[in-house]
Amino acid sequence: MQKLDRMLAIDHHAIGIFCDLTKAFDCVDHALLLSKLPSFGIRGNALLWIQSHLSNRQQKVKVPGCSASPVTADPNSTTSLSSSSLSLPIKTPKFSLSPTTEVKFLGLVVDRKLEWKSHIDNLLPKLATAVFAVNSVRRNINSKAALLSYFSYFHSVMSYAIVYWGFSPQLESVFLLQKRAVRAVFGYGSQTSCRPLFKEYGILTIYAQVILDSCCLIHKVAPTLTKRSDIHGYNTKYKNNIINSSNKIMDGSFLGEGIKYYNKLPKELRSLGPEPFRNTLKGQLLEMVPYSLGEFKG
DSSP: OHHHHHHHHTTOOOOOOOOOOTTGGGGSOHHHHHHHGGGGTOOHHHHHHHHHHHSSOEEOOEETTEEOOOEEOOTTSOEEEEETTEEEEEOOOOOOOOOOSEEEETTEEEETTOOOHHHHHHHHHHHHHHHHHHHHHHTTSOHHHHHHHHIIIIIHHHTTTHHHHTTSTTHHHHHHHHHHHHHHHHTOOTTSOSHHHHHHTTOOOHHHHHHHHHHHHHHHHGGGSOBGGGTOOOOOTTTTSBOOOOOGGGGGSTTTHHHHHHHHSOHHHHTSOHHHHHHHHHHHHHHHOOSSGGGOOO
16 A cells, blocks of 8 residues: 555556455465464374365266266366366466455555545444443443553554545544544543543544654655655755655545645654654644644644
8 A cells, every 4th residue: 555655646657456365275385385384383183184185185077967087176277177078167266357446455445546435434333333332341340441442442443554544534423433432431421522531541533643653654754755855955944845746646645645744743853763753743642632634733
């Protein structure tokens, strides 16, 4: 995904090829698999049993009136089984390419325009279930333990790969569920303001999480991105700013919006190493408690 974003950022044509490995086991070399199993603790009779299952397996096709001769199936080829009156091909799994408007890849629903609406539509029911789970456990445990359940059930799901989809216009619907989850942790009603709770208990709002993760990723790849000083020698105020992409499709990407927020950060902060950078920025965001991306001023 990062490579796809980066190609789009520099106005190159980009295509993503996603491999459906639903039947990945059928594509595994059996000899290689058997050689790896002992390192996972599978030895002795257990290994022999698996080896017997995978070795010299034969198959044949029967239809009324005739039967094919048994053959050893080769997962890397297409075999034809023949008899005097029968010839049937056995087709093993092969990859084929077909265009699609969206695809689910490593938990992300990726659409062709990188708008992420389908991903958020897929995410909301999961988060609603997490809110219900937090509500349920809160009845039997104190708020400290419930806060742990919040981070386990809700926040981890909410923040997964957020650098890609976090600048979507549909983010507000996720934030509403986050506030419901936080209120559930402490047993408050819908009229209670969550802002003091976010700050007191060190919970990043979804907007703060987007900014933090995006800026940290930009900070990591910053040496490979083009700065203003790379294209001119003038000693301007913004010479160390990273140049944003002019490609409109990048507006909802960490290499689009993310760069804008990274450029807002003070020079002193951007000069820090990865861990101090993250800790310092996180502290600022926890103090700020942004309820929208527009509240972040750097």
